[in-house]
Amino acid sequence: xxxxxxxxxxxxxxxxxxILAGCTGKDPVKSNGESKSKDQVEISVWLTPQWKGxxxxxxxxxxxxxFFKYAAEKFxxxxxxxxxxxxxxxxxxxxxxxxxxxxxxxxTPPDIFFESVFAMGDYAHRGALVPLNDIVDDEAxxxxxxxxxxxxxxxxxxxxxxFSHMPGTLAYNAxxxxxxxxxxxxxGENEIKTWSLADYEKILKTLKTDLPKDKYSNAxxxxxxxxNNQADTWNLAYxxxxxxxxxxxxxxxxxxxxxxxxxxxxxxxIYKDGLTNPGVESVSSNDVNAMFQNQQLAISFTxxxxxxxxxxxxxxxxxxxxxxxxxNIPSESGxxxxxxxxxxxxxxxxxxxxxxxxxxxxxxxxxxxxxxVKASKNGVPVRTSVxxxxxxxxxxxxxxxxxxxxxxxxxxxxxGYSQLRQVLYPELQAxxxxxxxxxxxxxxxxxxxxxxxxxxxxxxxxxxx
Amino acid sequence: xxxKRESIKENLTGYxxxxxxxxxFLVFVVYPIIEGIRLSLYRINYQSETxxxxxxxxxxxxxxxxxxxxxxxxxxxxxxxALTVIFALFVSSAIFDKNAKYVSFIRGxxxxxxxxxxxxxxxxxxxxxxxANGLIPYAARQLELTSVNFLGDTNLVLPVIIFVxxxxxVGSAIILYVASMIGVPKDIFEAAEIxxxxxxxIIFKILIPMVKPTTIYIIIMNIIAVLKxxxxxxxxxxxxxxNASTTLMYFLYNNxxxxxxxxxxxAVGVIMFLIALVLSIPQLRxxxxxx
Numbered sequence: 177x178x179x180x181x182x183x184x185x186x187x188x189x190x191x192x193x194x195i196l197a198g199c200t201g202k203d204p205v206k207s208n209g210e211s212k213s214k215d216q217v218e219i220s221v222w223l224t225p226q227w228k229g230x231x232x233x234x235x236x237x238x239x240x241x242x243f244f245k246y247a248a249e250k251f252x253x254x255x256x257x258x259x260x261x262x263x264x265x266x267x268x269x270x271x272x273x274x275x276x277x278x279x280x281x282x283x284t285p286p287d288i289f290f291e292s293v294f295a296m297g298d299y300a301h302r303g304a305l306v307p308l309n310d311i312v313d314d315e316a317x318x319x320x321x322x323x324x325x326x327x328x329x330x331x332x333x334x335x336x337x338x339f340s341h342m343p344g345t346l347a348y349n350a351x352x353x354x355x356x357x358x359x360x361x362x363x364g365e366n367e368i369k370t371w372s373l374a375d376y377e378k379i380l381k382t383l384k385t386d387l388p389k390d391k392y393s394n395a396x397x398x399x400x401x402x403x404n405n406q407a408d409t410w411n412l413a414y415x416x417x418x419x420x421x422x423x424x425x426x427x428x429x430x431x432x433x434x435x436x437x438x439x440x441x442x443x444x445x446i447y448k449d450g451l452t453n454p455g456v457e458s459v460s461s462n463d464v465n466a467m468f469q470n471q472q473l474a475i476s477f478t479x480x481x482x483x484x485x486x487x488x489x490x491x492x493x494x495x496x497x498x499x500x501x502x503x504n505i506p507s508e509s510g511x512x513x514x515x516x517x518x519x520x521x522x523x524x525x526x527x528x529x530x531x532x533x534x535x536x537x538x539x540x541x542x543x544x545x546x547x548x549v550k551a552s553k554n555g556v557p558v559r560t561s562v563x564x565x566x567x568x569x570x571x572x573x574x575x576x577x578x579x580x581x582x583x584x585x586x587x588x589x590x591x592g593y594s595q596l597r598q599v600l601y602p603e604l605q606a607x608x609x610x611x612x613x614x615x616x617x618x619x620x621x622x623x624x625x626x627x628x629x630x631x632x633x634x635x636x637x638x639x640x641x
Numbered sequence: 642x643x644x645k646r647e648s649i650k651e652n653l654t655g656y657x658x659x660x661x662x663x664x665x666f667l668v669f670v671v672y673p674i675i676e677g678i679r680l681s682l683y684r685i686n687y688q689s690e691t692x693x694x695x696x697x698x699x700x701x702x703x704x705x706x707x708x709x710x711x712x713x714x715x716x717x718x719x720x721x722x723a724l725t726v727i728f729a730l731f732v733s734s735a736i737f738d739k740n741a742k743y744v745s746f747i748r749g750x751x752x753x754x755x756x757x758x759x760x761x762x763x764x765x766x767x768x769x770x771x772x773a774n775g776l777i778p779y780a781a782r783q784l785e786l787t788s789v790n791f792l793g794d795t796n797l798v799l800p801v802i803i804f805v806x807x808x809x810x811v812g813s814a815i816i817l818y819v820a821s822m823i824g825v826p827k828d829i830f831e832a833a834e835i836x837x838x839x840x841x842x843i844i845f846k847i848l849i850p851m852v853k854p855t856t857i858y859i860i861i862m863n864i865i866a867v868l869k870x871x872x873x874x875x876x877x878x879x880x881x882x883x884n885a886s887t888t889l890m891y892f893l894y895n896n897x898x899x900x901x902x903x904x905x906x907x908a909v910g911v912i913m914f915l916i917a918l919v920l921s922i923p924q925l926r927x928x929x930x931x932x
Contacts, residue, residue: 274898280687281903302901303688394779404879405899455772457882458793463773472774595900605882609795612883635686 217258217534221248223290224269226519227481227554233488240266243551244290247542255541260534269295270406270460273594280304285524287535292517293328293336294587299522300335301591303637306525306532307333311540324558327518330589331638336520337543340555343516343576343583344409347478347486349471350499352395353379356386356474362501366571368512368579369503373417376506380451383474392471399464399476400443400452402604406461408597410477410505411604412586413515415439415618417507423588428629432622440614444607457605469495478502479517480555480576502572504579514579515586519555591639592632599624674914680907697908706884707909710892716799717806717870717888722863724807725814726856733818734844738830748819752812762809763876770801770877792878795885802886805873810866814859821855822848854927861924865917889913 221244229238230246241264248262265286267275272295279285285304289296299305312334317325320338328336348369350362361379363369371379383397401407416422420435430436447456453464453473461477468476469486478486483502489495504512521539526532542548549562556576557563563573587593603621606612612620633639681697683690701707736747754762769776772790781788791801825848833843849856871890874880880887880895887895889909897906 273901277898277901281901302686394782403881453773454778454788455790455793458771458790458878459773463771467774598895598899602881602883605793609793609882611795637688 215259216261217530218261218263219287219531219535219538220263220265221288221290221521221538222265222267222275222286224267224272224292224295226290227551228485228488229554231551232554233485234491238488243548244542247545247548248538250545250548251538251541255534255537257537258530258534260538262538270404276304280524285526287526287531288521288523288539290339290519290521292342292519293338294517294593296336296522297330297587297589298592298594298632299524300330301632301636301638304524305335305522306536307335308337308523308536308539309334311337311536316544319559319561321558321560324518328520331641336518336522337539338518338520338558339543339549340552341516341518341558342479342481342555343514343579344413344477344479345514345579346475346503346505347468347483348475348501348503349468349473350501352383352387352392352471352474352498354499355388355391356383358382363503365499365501366575367502368572368575369501370512371503371506372510373506373508377446380446380475381449384449384451387474395472395474396450396453396467397474398446398452399468399473400447400456401459401461401464402457402601402608403460403463404601405594405597407601407604409515409517409586411443411600413505413513413584414443416513416584417442417505419507419509422584422586423590427588427590427633429622429625431625432619436618437615440607440618443604444614447608457608471496471498475503480572484554502575504582512579512582513584514582515584516556518558590629590632591636592628595628595632596625599628677907677910677914680903681911683904685903686901693904697904698912701905701908701912706887707892709884710887710889713799713885713887714868714870714889717803718864718867720803721806721810721867721870722860724803725811725863726859728807728811729814729818729859730849730856732815733822734848737819737822744819748812748816751815754809755812757809759809759872760876762805763873766805766873767877793882795882798878798882798886802870802873802877805877806867806870809873810863814863817855817859818852821852825851857924857927861921864920868913868917868920 223240223244225240226243227233228240228242229235230242232238235242244262244264248260248264252260252262272291276285276289276299296305324338324341325334328334328338345368353359353362358379361369361371361375380397387395387397402411412422415431415436416439418435418438420431420433420439422429422431422436424430446452453459453467464473464476465482467473469489483500486495486500490497490500504514507513521543523532523535523539526535549557549559550565552559552562553566553570556573557566563577567573590596600621603612603617603624606620607614607617680690682692682694684693684696685691732747732751736744767775770778770791772778772788772793778788778790789797791797829847829851830843833847838846869890870888871894874886874888874891875894878886880891890913893906893909893913896902896909
């Protein structure tokens with residue numbers, strides 16, 4: 177009896193100990209990117225899809241992480257302080273905030289994030305990033321013009337090392353224009369065409385009626401989308417079409433006026449008139465981009481990187497070939513509307529001094545290395561020296577330069593922008609589904625948006641320094 | 642005292658055997674619940690936690706999106722559970738006494754969607770219903786029929802989600818019902834037939850009352866599952882249009898991971914936990930009654 181009980185007791189103890197051993201076991205080698213030994217450091221780089229390839233999307237095996245893998249290899253070879261391993265991970269743009277919030281709250285943020293500054297500014301306000309002032313030297317300040325530095329400066333500190341920028345415009349399918357008899361509205365191949373608002377409305381109507389159905393079945397004139405938080409930038413531009421300034425001097429939304437209402441009314445009208453893709457309220461930017469590449473839309477949104485990627489996809493045979501050109505977002509005044517995303521790297525506060533130092537050194541390396549900075553030609557270089565070098569090869573750089581005078585700052589540099597974009601698309605959906613009138617939609621967007629801005633200001637470590 | 646100590650000593654082996662499970666339960670269930678309740682009383686950012694009492698709850702009840710999420714969740718629970726139980730009862734009572742191969746075929750057919758991941762099912766439905774490039778709207782346009790946006794119409798979006806979730810889940814209920822109905826003693830049916838009872842009378846007066854424990858189980862399990870409805874919302878509608886299809890779980894997810902409002906998200910979690918607890922009480926009572 178005693179023996180039997182003793183055996184059962186021993187078995188139970190072994191079971192408990194085995195579970196506990198499983199819980200406490202630690203593998204010293206795989207310690208989630210922590211320093212393995214004095215001279216070996218592992219850092220992580222996250223990025224959202226930017227350009228493919230190291231220097232060019234036409235390279236064999238070109239992918240979104242190619243540049244950083246190449247830069248990491250080059251950096252590790254020449255870096256003397258530590259043996260550095262860089263893990264590169266591409267994350268989807270619409271999953272960025274989820275991934276970052278989970279990892280920040282869990283104490284495992286990436287070391288470096290390469291992304292458009294507008295989408296990451298909030299992390300600087302929340303105290304998750306470290307200033308990069310110490311890695312910006314006079315040479316860089318001279319080569320990169322002041323307006324780009326202003327974009328990446330929050331309070332007194334630089335939080336992103338500017339690499340390239342991506343001007344946002346419209347893209348159009350010149351073949352579809354020709355098929356609809358719209359030759360007179362075509363711009364040059366290296367031109368960003370500016371149409372008046374009246375011309376633009378005529379183009380949309382003609383595309384709807386005169387586009388040959390046999391050649392372009394199931395095709396629509398213009399891309400419009402409002403499914404999720406990606407529906408911000410171009411929609412923000414459309415909401416300025418009738419002269420609304422969007423933000424006042426104090427950084428509050430002022431969309432609720434006659435001009436803002438007129439713009440919202442215009443968006444609803446072109447949707448109801450069938451001048452856009454159907455189901456705007458349930459369609460994402462990815463959906464319309466795919467439709468445009470499949471020639472189901474004649475006019476869509478683009479930026480310099482998307483434009484180059486679309487061209488590369490055509491060259492590689494992934495998507496049908498067509499004559500792809502650029503145009504400006506029109507406005508009632510006649511002056512076009514344009515904006516840009518400055519992209520660059522930020523370093524997260526991981527509280528590991530060694531990793532933060534190595535991360536800063538890596539950011540400085542790929543943002544200043546004479547060979548690597550040439551990759552910024554995939555967007556538009558922020559460095560004057562690189563822009564000059566590729567001027568002849570990339571004639572659009574000059575067109576973007578001419579356009580710069582019409583540029584507006586779509587974030588207004590307000591804190592809480594990433595939450596501000598979360599409250600925009602439900603209002604657009606309400607507008608398109610008829611739940612709210614144009615006046616009601618702009619009014620409630622202004623109310624909820626200003627509430628977000630006010631709360632974010634109160635919680636900003638930069639505002640409350 | 643001595644008796645108590647002896648009783649503990651006697652049961653020690655048993656306690657040690659359940660200890661691993663108990664430990665995991667405490668670490669992965671009880672601790673997160675307590676931590677969730679604690680966090681719901683704080684305002685949290687990366688650097689600090691500030692105690693704010695019930696402010697998160699007050700803000701929630703004043704938020705129209707939270708109210709809408711709660712109403713939608715209740716609508717989903719009521720309609721999906723009712724549809725599942727009625728349809729599963731209908732199919733099972735029609736087939737349970739038929740040829741074994743036929744029963745297996747029907748059971749298998751309804752169970753296939755249950756085996757496929759909800760993510761895959763949602764993507765298939767998205768491919769069918771996407772208003773811009775989905776198959777159904779495309780076919781409607783080609784046939785020159787009025788194109789309806791199933792995912793963008795505030796009146797249609799809830800019925801569409803109810804149907805998609807019901808179609809994906811009903812297989813499990815059918816399996817449970819068929820098993821339960823096959824277990825009902827045959828002599829009861831034979832006696833009823835001799836007494837001249839019709840098929841409908843047999844179903845309503847014998848079969849359905851006999852499978853009542855299964856019905857209670859299906860209702861409670863489905864209520865708890867539908868309370869957590871998330872994947873289909875995230876992949877099909879994103880809570881839209883204008884929050885028309887948002888649910889408590891989706892609202893929680895947005896607050897926790899998109900807006901980084903961990904305190905608010907925890908408060909939603911606590912409210913969902915209380916609802917699930919209240920709804921589980923009948924099941925717990927039934928279990929204790931048996932003992």
